[in-house]
Amino acid sequence: MPLAEVVRSGFVEGVHRGSVVVLDGGGTPVAGAGDVTSPIFPRSSNKPMQAIGMLRAGLPLTDPADVALVAASHAGEEFHVERVTALLRGAGLPGEALRCPPELPVGEAAREAVLRAGGGPSRVLMNCSGKHAGMLLTCLAAGWPLDGYWRPEHPLQQRLTAAVEEFAGERAAAVGVDGCGAPVLAVSLTGLARAFLRLVTAEPGTVERTVADAMRAYPELVGGTQADDTRLMRGVPGLLAKVGAEGVIAAAVPGVGAVALKIDDGAGRPRMPVLTSALARLGLRAPILTEYAEVPLLGGGLPVGAVRPTPAILHLRPPDRP
Secondary structure, three states, X not given: OEEEEEEEOOEEEEEEEEEEEEEEOOOOEEEEEOOOOOEEOOHHHHHHHHHHHHHHOOOOOOOHHHHHHHOOOOOOOHXXXXXXXXXXXXXXXXXXXXXXXXXXXXOHHHHHHHHHXXXXXXXXXXXXXXXXXXXXXXXXXXXXXXXXXXXXXXXXXXXXXXXXXXXXXXXXXXXXXXXXXXXXXXXXXXXXXXXXXXXXXXXXXXXXXXXXXXXXXXXXXXXXXXXXXXXXXXXXXXXEEEEEOOXXXXXXXXXXXXXXXXXXXXXXXXXXXXXXXXXXXXXXXXXXXXXXXXXXXXXXXXXXXXXXXXXXXXXXXXXXXX
């Protein structure tokens, strides 16, 4: 279904299709568009649930900032790299113990800084290095082999799969290989939204609430100083958010509800306008949401249009029931 339109000089030159689901504070679907029950790969939006699985398996972290980093898709800024390196050093592990691929930072400013300094791709710079560091530390604590920790059959990944399925309330429909080399599990958008809502409404002191609180307390570690999910968590009190590759994002606010969406073509630019429309359906208002309501289009260096939600999405209705 068309979720966002690309309007240039008053002319609609394109659309982005996808699906979005909105749950109220009790977890009941109150609005949606597209297919919200078929499985998708949430990609990095699964990381909070994977972090829960690690903590349950014995991940020995006491600093909430480290917990946030384990659930992160970080921008590779200096403070991200230093904290990942410290986690590995504290466990007596070299950076090469990480099995995520060597990459440059995903953050533009951080990437330019590395290149200016004569650096190049490395495993610790990869945006999933916090998650992989957490996986290694979990294996050490549980007495599991480090070899093959990223493979679906490894005891670690079995625990993480169980956590994702528990919080989504459904079995994973498929297991794939994520961009970092670790498994990615397919669940529905409704299951993904349900999982995020369960995290923010959990009782204080539970592992799931620990992860949600850590991410909300240290949003810069979850994304980066300019990351969309970081800025959302800074700008909307109580909101938990996590982006995923290929146009995915999930967000939840206790007592209000949750949203999960996917853009079919994987584009990032319509993600935030669609999300803000869905959050508005739950009655949320904040300056950051107004800022994200449209993505400007330029012509000759000047604004000439925008990527914005389609008129139908501005009035989301409850999804059709089977």
